[in-house]
Amino acid sequence: MKKKTILLIAILITAVLLTAAGYEIHASRIVGDEGLIAAARREIKNIADIEEMEIAIAGRSTLDSDTHLVWFITGNEYQMNRYIPMEFTEVKDDVYEFVHKYSAVERGQDIYALMWHHSYSFIVNNPDCKSISVWGAKGETKVNVDEIPFVYHYPGLPGEYKFYDADGCELR
Numbered sequence: 001m002k003k004k005t006i007l008l009i010a011i012l013i014t015a016v017l018l019t020a021a022g023y024e025i026h027a028s029r030i031v032g033d034e035g036l037i038a039a040a041r042r043e044i045k046n047i048a049d050i051e052e053m054e055i056a057i058a059g060r061s062t063l064d065s066d067t068h069l070v071w072f073i074t075g076n077e078y079q080m081n082r083y084i085p086m087e088f089t090e091v092k093d094d095v096y097e098f099v100h101k102y103s104a105v106e107r108g109q110d111i112y113a114l115m116w117h118h119s120y121s122f123i124v125n126n127p128d129c130k131s132i133s134v135w136g137a138k139g140e141t142k143v144n145v146d147e148i149p150f151v152y153h154y155p156g157l158p159g160e161y162k163f164y165d166a167d168g169c170e171l172r
Contacts (some may be wrong), residue, residue: 015075029091029095029131030095030096030098031094033057036070036096037057039086039088039098040086042075043086043168053075054074057070057151058149059123059150061116061153063116063153066090066092067086067117067147069087069153071083071149071151072089073125073149081110083114083125084101084104085114086101086102087102087116090147102114102116107122109171111129111171115157119154120134120156121151121152121153121154122152123151124151124163128165128171129145129163130164130166131163132161132162133162134160135160136154136156136158
């Protein structure tokens with residue numbers, strides 16, 4: 001009788017622990033764009049007043065069907081903008097899990113690049129930038145910047161990349 005009672009208690013404790021673990025996994029899921037913005041707000045700890053600061057999704061780079069790099073912009077027209085790329089895994093339609101926050105490299109005024117999983121992701125929020133040229137193994141790829149902010153994913157490691165204005169002059 002005593003062994004059965006101990007076994008029953010052990011089963012109950014295991015069931016409670018598994019249920020609690022299942023809840024924590026479900027609670028860490030991020031749903032939709034609002035959930036992504038809330039997750040970004042939690043992860044951005046190095047900016048003063050982040051709780052009150054505006055955060056928007058500027059765009060995404062997608063590596064495969066479930067790996068996304070989401071570019072966030074903080075600030076507004078009266079504040080300096082910051083560009084924060086974060087990786088998320090899509091576990092089902094519009095439900096995500098946070099993977100990693102990255103630091104992008106500034107490549108010009110309001111232009112940033114990030115080497116990400118043997119590829120590159122760029123964000124352009126400079127209205128003077130009208131095109132990006134990327135030179136890789138297959139030669140030059142030229143991409144027009146049609147709207148701001150603009151996110152572009154280059155599926156490889158470029159040897160060089162440049163940003164140009166409407167007159168074809170390189171932006172630095």
